[in-house]
Amino acid sequence: MSELKPVTGDVAELRRVFSCFPSGIAAVCTLTDDGPAGLAASSFTTVSIDPPLVSVCIQNTSTTWPVLRGHPRIGISVLAQDHESLGRQLASKHGDRFAGVAWEATSQGAVHVHGSTAWLDCSLHAEVPAGDHLIALLEIHRMSADPAAAPLIFHASTFRRLHVVS
Known part of the structure; x- marks a missing residue:
């Protein structure tokens, strides 16, 4: 193990350390009057069975989250x-985030991306301030999954694929 270093404001080193934890990527999307709006979240996690809750962490500077949070339903793919x-595309600050993307919306406006491994139809349950982010707790109302579809993984600041060991 490398020598443990104190956290002294070295943002690049802290991000490098955080990047060692692999995570999936979730599309967090809703339907607006102008079409779909959404963002990519690598901080998606399950929270609770009763009530059924998941969470995503959102940067306080996000310009997309204020759009999403104002709608009755938010789709997680x-x-x-x-x-x-x-x-x-969803992580980009510029361009059409949904160009060429196959998606559909529920009757209440949750947007889901075709070909994903799981889909959740959620509403905002609560927001918790957390440093330079906020934790959005989302209550699940409907769900579906395709466990046979392999997930996209984010690790060491790059996208990766799972390798199945038999």
Whole structure:
């Protein structure tokens, strides 16, 4: 193990350390009057069975979250390994984040990406301030999954694929 270093404001080193934890990528999306709006979240996690809750962490500077949080339903799509370009599009600050993306919306406006490994239809349950982010707790109302679809993984600041060991 390398020598443990104190956290002294070295943001690059802290990000490098955080990047060692692999995570999936979730598309967090809703339907607005102007079409779909969404963002990519690598901080998606399950929270509770009763009530059914998941969370995503959102930067306080996000201009997309204020749009999403104002709608009755928010769709979560756990991206599949073939969604690497979509992961980059949704993380981009410029351009049409949904160009060339196959998606559909529920009657209440949750947007789901085709080909994902799981889909959740959620509403905002609570927000918790957390440093330079906020933790959005989302209550699940409906769900579906395709466990056979391999997930997209984010590790060491790059997209990766799972390798199945038999």
